Amino acid sequence: MDAFTKLTGIAAPMPMANVDTDKIIPGRFLKTIKRTGLGVHLFDALRYDAEGKEREEFVLNREPYRRAEILIAHENFGCGSSREHAPWALLDFGIRCVIAPDFADIFHTNTFKNGILPIKLSREICDQLMEDAKLGENARITVDLEAQVVVRPNGEEIPFEIDPFRKHLLLNGLDDIGQTLQHAPRIDSYEAVQKTEKSWMPGISV
Amino acid sequence: MNATKKRTLFDKVWDAHVVERLPDGTCVLYIDRHLVHEVTSPQAFEGLRLAGRKVRRPDATIAVADHNIPTMGRANGIEEEDSRIQVETLERNVAEFGVPYFPILSPQQGIVHIIGPEQGISLPGTTIVCGDSHTSTHGALGALAFGIGTSEVEHVLATQTLLQRPAKNMLVRVDGVLRPGVTAKDIVLAIIGKIGTAGGTGHVIEFGGSAIRALDMAGRMTVCNMSIEAGARAGMIAPDETTFAYVTGRPYAPKGEALEKALAWWKSLPSDEGAVYDTTVVLDAAEIVPMVTWGTNPEAVVPINGVVPDPAVEADEGRRVQLARMVEYMGLSVGQKMTDLAIDVVFIGSCTNGRIEDIRAAAGIAKGRKVAPGVRAMVVPGSGIVRDLAEVEGIDKMLIEAGFEWREPGCSMCLGMNPDKLTPGQRCASTSNRNFEGRQGPGGRTHLVSPAMAAAAAIAGHLIDPREFT
Numbered sequence: 001m002d003a004f005t006k007l008t009g010i011a012a013p014m015p016m017a018n019v020d021t022d023k024i025i026p027g028r029f030l031k032t033i034k035r036t037g038l039g040v041h042l043f044d045a046l047r048y049d050a051e052g053k054e055r056e057e058f059v060l061n062r063e064p065y066r067r068a069e070i071l072i073a074h075e076n077f078g079c080g081s082s083r084e085h086a087p088w089a090l091l092d093f094g095i096r097c098v099i100a101p102d103f104a105d106i107f108h109t110n111t112f113k114n115g116i117l118p119i120k121l122s123r124e125i126c127d128q129l130m131e132d133a134k135l136g137e138n139a140r141i142t143v144d145l146e147a148q149v150v151v152r153p154n155g156e157e158i159p160f161e162i163d164p165f166r167k168h169l170l171l172n173g174l175d176d177i178g179q180t181l182q183h184a185p186r187i188d189s190y191e192a193v194q195k196t197e198k199s200w201m202p203g204i205s206v
Numbered sequence: 207m208n209a210t211k212k213r214t215l216f217d218k219v220w221d222a223h224v225v226e227r228l229p230d231g232t233c234v235l236y237i238d239r240h241l242v243h244e245v246t247s248p249q250a251f252e253g254l255r256l257a258g259r260k261v262r263r264p265d266a267t268i269a270v271a272d273h274n275i276p277t278m279g280r281a282n283g284i285e286e287e288d289s290r291i292q293v294e295t296l297e298r299n300v301a302e303f304g305v306p307y308f309p310i311l312s313p314q315q316g317i318v319h320i321i322g323p324e325q326g327i328s329l330p331g332t333t334i335v336c337g338d339s340h341t342s343t344h345g346a347l348g349a350l351a352f353g354i355g356t357s358e359v360e361h362v363l364a365t366q367t368l369l370q371r372p373a374k375n376m377l378v379r380v381d382g383v384l385r386p387g388v389t390a391k392d393i394v395l396a397i398i399g400k401i402g403t404a405g406g407t408g409h410v411i412e413f414g415g416s417a418i419r420a421l422d423m424a425g426r427m428t429v430c431n432m433s434i435e436a437g438a439r440a441g442m443i444a445p446d447e448t449t450f451a452y453v454t455g456r457p458y459a460p461k462g463e464a465l466e467k468a469l470a471w472w473k474s475l476p477s478d479e480g481a482v483y484d485t486t487v488v489l490d491a492a493e494i495v496p497m498v499t500w501g502t503n504p505e506a507v508v509p510i511n512g513v514v515p516d517p518a519v520e521a522d523e524g525r526r527v528q529l530a531r532m533v534e535y536m537g538l539s540v541g542q543k544m545t546d547l548a549i550d551v552v553f554i555g556s557c558t559n560g561r562i563e564d565i566r567a568a569a570g571i572a573k574g575r576k577v578a579p580g581v582r583a584m585v586v587p588g589s590g591i592v593r594d595l596a597e598v599e600g601i602d603k604m605l606i607e608a609g610f611e612w613r614e615p616g617c618s619m620c621l622g623m624n625p626d627k628l629t630p631g632q633r634c635a636s637t638s639n640r641n642f643e644g645r646q647g648p649g650g651r652t653h654l655v656s657p658a659m660a661a662a663a664a665i666a667g668h669l670i671d672p673r674e675f676t
Contacts, residue, residue, distance in 0.1 A: 020640075
């Protein structure tokens, strides 16, 4: 996973609530055994018409948002399925940060595992950032994870909250399996105790 | 931890699985059961391979293919190449890593959330995960069960744990007695209509109250299945005699003395009297009627005797725009009666409603009647065991004679990943769980309903209160 430290880039405004993971990447594109290559299908139904032609009105089909690295949306972003293909598609397109008033839980976890930073800011501030983002090329937004601030084009700094453990993993690009395996002795002893305490639990074999 | 603290069902299952609590409150949580399917696991096994890691507990893992597989003629293999590769990849991975697997043509094969409980793999008081959001289904047994992404699938395969922070507790109590002809699906749609698609975010919902207690296990699974549609991390129902009777005798459930030991613990799991919930929501069962979704998320739901709501009455502009978009996408007009909506397709199945009880309910309506001309109606059992039982009971014949298709088990038309799909503009009465735009196929229009209402719609040719058929 790539570390996330500081990003200055173009932000795409997407003023929609309840953007579900089927919308981010429809089910028929999940038939892959790879993590990459999904960017072309990101927001497929919003982005392309029935003939597969780009819909001009969709934000990511317009300059400069084709090069957006930040996405700003409304409430409950990423609701629905647990498919990690949703953050994979965002990442493959080039999005490294999503800003919204709140996120669905599983999607929120999945973004961190892929070096994407989800930032929760109030609806009011999201709307303000969307207004900034509408200025396009001239409205680069900076996201500084170390300092925990979003910097508006006018220089105003907006602080955000983040779980310190997840921040640490993201800043350093750490694989959390490696982190957990540091506790392997504790997992061993937990299992040893359970073998006695939950001796009733059968193993699965076919 | 304060030993006298009153704990909820969730607190008890959580506490029993904390391996270690890190200084910032993150917990290393032990996972008892890991269900694996073909869509969200290939990249996880690849990750293990690249890092030279093994599956820590193959004996706590079970794999099955369900999302991709065709529900007709599967003995001939999978025609669609990407789907076939995904299933073959799963088969290679389970062989390489020694993970137990129910092959496609075995009777144990089925939708992962149907077979876990059916086989006795999902047990009360356990932690259960799967790379699928509807893992919440297994919470009906009093398990803590939740969906995870592929990175977490890899994490569990490698460590048998997850890094998690405790959720908040929410109690949804449904008091009183359901009116005749009102089902578990109507309960959960009514709940989502009340609390919204993000109403449960950050919470584990415990469903309680007399109307929940009165449900059979199939109904409880339907309710917990859709917890995720309210945004909850998981849904749970306290284990009781109904639960114990269901679990007893299942192939992978404990037996004899082991069962006695298990029961002793399971009986200690229900929430303590006076346990505190962060949020409590109460519904009156007697007020719940058969429900149907009209829009493109599960909170856009109305009673079957209702009408398409008017977006203009919404105060919030964003919401107004979203609702107007739903009306347009669904091809509706404001004020239209739900019962006036003609149906093209009926889908009965999925992890929400693919159990034998659901199929019996559909057959009960279909018996001696005929599917309306021009309607395609399909019934897809949730597992080979469900299919075989239905065939022994003869309800497959009843459905076939009425004009329904009787198919092989799988996720089928729930999610548009296999040949069972809607075509653009088709309107479907579906017993599945999601009515998102394009969920059942690009341009498809989904109305979420109970099995009884789906069968009734197939017969009538339009949405209808199933109580008219009883």
